[in-house]
Amino acid sequence: MKKIFILICILALYSCKTKKADGKLIGKSVSVNEMTSEEAIQKNKAYELGKRVLMTCNTSKFKPFxxxxxxxxxxxxxxxxxxxxxxxxxxxxxxxxxxLDFIEMVPNKTDNTNIYRFKALFDYAKANKELRVTMNSENKISAVTTKDWNDDFQ
Known part of the structure; x- marks a missing residue:
């Protein structure tokens, strides 16, 4: 019984470790309630700038960064x-x-950035797109990507 308990504890600890995705050290995702005030400010900036990019779909006007x-x-x-x-x-x-609907923030420990995942909402129900805005430590966008929506971060 003790061996099973120890094995379960080891497996639990191993599953909580940070993981590597595409050679980058990715931390545990963070929800809105778990964010620090700096991360919340950065999330709002990522939201506004990401929304500005996707509003081009409606207006055909884009204000460059x-x-x-x-x-x-x-x-x-x-x-x-x-x-x-x-x-x-x-x-x-x-x-x-x-x-945009905020889903999660994923810290990238390799290059000290935060990846903000948003689900993009469109008129058609079949629209299942994700907008990822990567913010660096200087509070600037270092990447903006759109992908097909997937519930798990990849």
Missing amino acids: SKSEATDKVIANSTEKKVKEIGAKYSLKYGNFKD
């Missing part, structure tokens, strides 16, 4: 033309963009 909002790499990759093309594609496929 400033140096205080995003890294140089993100600014270079999120040109008005690219964002409009993606917005037009999503608008045709999923309808008008409505809002």
